[in-house]
Amino acid sequence: MRAITMIILHCSATRAGQCYTLEQCRRDHMRRGMQDIGYHYYVTRDGTVHTGRALSQAGAHCRGHNKYSIGVCFEGGLDAMGEAADTRTGAQRKSLRTLLTRLHEQFPDAIILGHRDLSPDTDGNGRITPNEWLKQCPCFDALLDYEDLEPVGLFG
Ligand SMILES: [Zn+2]
Numbered sequence: 544m545r546a547i548t549m550i551i552l553h554c555s556a557t558r559a560g561q562c563y564t565l566e567q568c569r570r571d572h573m574r575r576g577m578q579d580i581g582y583h584y585y586v587t588r589d590g591t592v593h594t595g596r597a598l599s600q601a602g603a604h605c606r607g608h609n610k611y612s613i614g615v616c617f618e619g620g621l622d623a624m625g626e627a628a629d630t631r632t633g634a635q636r637k638s639l640r641t642l643l644t645r646l647h648e649q650f651p652d653a654i655i656l657g658h659r660d661l662s663p664d665t666d667g668n669g670r671i672t673p674n675e676w677l678k679q680c681p682c683f684d685a686l687l688d689y690e691d692l693e694p695v696g697l698f699g
Contacts, residue, residue, distance in 0.1 A: 544598065544599055545598075545599060545601065545610070545611065546611055547611060547612065547613055547650040547652075547653045548611045548612065548652065548653055548654065549608060549611060549612040549613070549653055549654050549655075549656060550612065550613045550615060550643065550646055550647075550650070550653050550654070550655045550656075551604060551605050551608065551612050551613070551614055551615070551656060551657070551658055551661065552615050552616075552617075552639075552655070552656070552657045552658065552681040552685045553582065553604055553605075553614060553615065553616040553617075553657075553658050553680050553681050554616065554617055554618075554619055554620025554621075554630075554680050554681040554682050555568060555585075555616055555617070555618050555619060555620060556620050556621060556680065557618060557619060557620065557621060558619075558621045558622065558623060558625060558630075559619055559621065559622055559623055559628070559630040560623065561619075562588075562618075563618050564587065565580070565585045565587070565593040565595070568580055568582070568585060568616070569595070572603070577603045579595070579596055580595040580596060581595070581596075581602050581603035581604040581614060582595045582596065582602055582604050582614040582615065582616040583595050583596050583597075583598055583602055583613045583614050583615065584613075584614075584615045584616070584642060585615075585616050585617075585618070586615070586616070586617040586618065586635050586638050586639055586642070587617075587618045587635075588618050588619060588632050588634070588635060589632075589634055590632065590633075590634025590635055590637060590638040591638070592638050592641075592642050595614075596614075598613060602614040604616070604658075605658055605661060607661075608661055612653075613646060613650075613653070615639070615642065615643070615646075616681075617631055617635050617639060617681065618635075619631065619632075619635070620679075620680065620681060620682045621682075627679035627682040628682055629682050629683040630682070631683070640689075643655055643689055643692050644692060647692040651694060651695075652694050653694065654693060654694060654697060655685055655686070655689045655692055655693060656685050656686055657680065657681045657683070657684070657685035657686070658678065658680040658681055659671070659676040659677070659678060659679055659680055659681070660685065660686060662675050662676045662677045662678075663675065663677070
């Protein structure tokens with residue numbers, strides 16, 4: 544198994560009521576030249592956790608951070624107007640928590656964070672603030688939502 548230091552959360556950037564299946568996601572990624580879907584897990588609106596790449600393989604979901612991370616994506620992330628929004632359904636929240644709890648047990652030293660939290664710290668103050676986000680993905684505060692699943696000592 545690879546060393547895992549991060550579990551990075553993504554959204555599919557599709558609208559709240561829009562269907563975007565694992566197979567569509569895989570096809571779109573392969574059209575962009577990837578060998579397979581870029582994520583390790585894909586959670587659809589009904590709460591189903593689909594398996595993408597094998598955990599033993601590096602994903603293709605966050606440039607510069609794929610080697611040591613696991614990529615988890617949920618279907619959604621935009622509201623009806625196409626604006627960034629936390630569209631996770633109750634079923635998705637439940638499944639994400641179950642999945643992340645299991646991954647936290649398996650990789651207790653891995654930080655759970657959102658794609659946007661890996662944007663460059665342009666003002667160098669040690670925190671990634673909204674004005675520094677390259678994108679909004681995953682459209683919710685993963686560090687806050689899964690604070691109880693973070694490595695011991697992350698927040699002092
Ligand atoms: Zn992302």
